[in-house]
Amino acid sequence: MPHSSKYLDRIAGSSGGQEYKQQAFVALDLQPGQVVLDMGCGPGTDLPVLAEAVTSTGSVIGIDHAAIFVEEARERVAAMPWVQxxxxxxxxxxxEDDSVDRARADRVIQHVEDPAAAMAEFRRVLRPGGIAVIAEPDWDTLATGPGDLEVNRAFNRFVCAVRVRNAIVGRQLPGLAEGAGLEVLDVFASTPLLRDFRLASKIYGLNRNTARAVEAGYIDPAAAERWVAELKAGPFVATCTVYVAVLRNAG
Structure with a gap:
């Protein structure tokens, strides 16, 4: 499910996004002078916060597969020469092996081809004692109200089967970490609650993915129309669990 930079910034700026991000930043335990990796940095939304935490005595490395995001991120941190x-x-x-003190990934592993290989890369680049914090949603937990429960479930089945490559990877993070040789220090869950349908629709794709689910045969057209109308009429609520795993390279 490719995303635009505006979409990624919107999630980061939402109340739900800020909630789990703050918890993840605390768990990362950033200190001046550290080398920090932001894997899947996107347009650089979080790079300035990381850079301020490690100060100019440290360094931040943002990596993303999309060249257009890399260019945007470089512009965002142009005044911070200790960010690459x-x-x-x-x-x-x-x-290089054993080259970073801290590493993070935020809603990235859900999209990679091989989550186990990506986790092994965290293990490889972390120095002994280094910490990684990985946050991933579990799309099968998306719950909305009001509206037809079975349509909500059909929407989730469509997203998990078609739209997101590793849709339930959040709950799988501890097992992936142990398989890569990382120590699981902690796992916690954030369940941000959204009450604005328009914002939730932009973040979770309620309008666009409902239409796609109808086209793919997952939801009856009339049922889909009723469901969206009921969500818009409210009082609206939506939540999706985000798992955050705190991991360590025990050396």
Whole structure:
């Protein structure tokens, strides 16, 4: 499910996005002088916060597979020379072994071809004692109201089967980490609650993915129309669980 830079910035700026991001930043335990990797940095939404935490005595490396995002991220941190942004693949990070103190990925593993390989790359580039914090949603937990429960479930089945490559990877993070040789220090969940249908529709794709689910035969057209109308009429609520795993290279 490709995203625009505006979409990524919108999630980061939403109340739900800020909630789990703040928890993840605390768990990352950033200190001045550290080398930090932001894997899948996108348009650089979070790079300035990382750079301020490690100060100019440290360094931040943002890596993304999309050249257009890398260019945008470079512009965003142009005044911070201790931040580097590179094009790279999560399965083969352009970094030396044992080269970073901290690493993070925010809603990235859900899109990669091989989550286990990406997790192994975290293990490879982290120095002994280094910490990684990975945040991923679990799209099967998307719950909305009001409206038909079965349509909500059909919407989730469509998103998990068609729109997101690794849709339930959030709940799989501990197992992937242990398989890569990383120590699981903590796992916690954030369940941000949205009450604005328009914002939730932009973040979760309620309008566009309902239309796609109808085209794909997952939802009856009339049922889809009723469901969206009921959500818009409200009082609207929506939540989707975000898992955050705090991991360590025990060396």
């Amino acid at each position: 942004v590179r094009v790279g693949d999560a399965h083969q990070l352009p970094l």
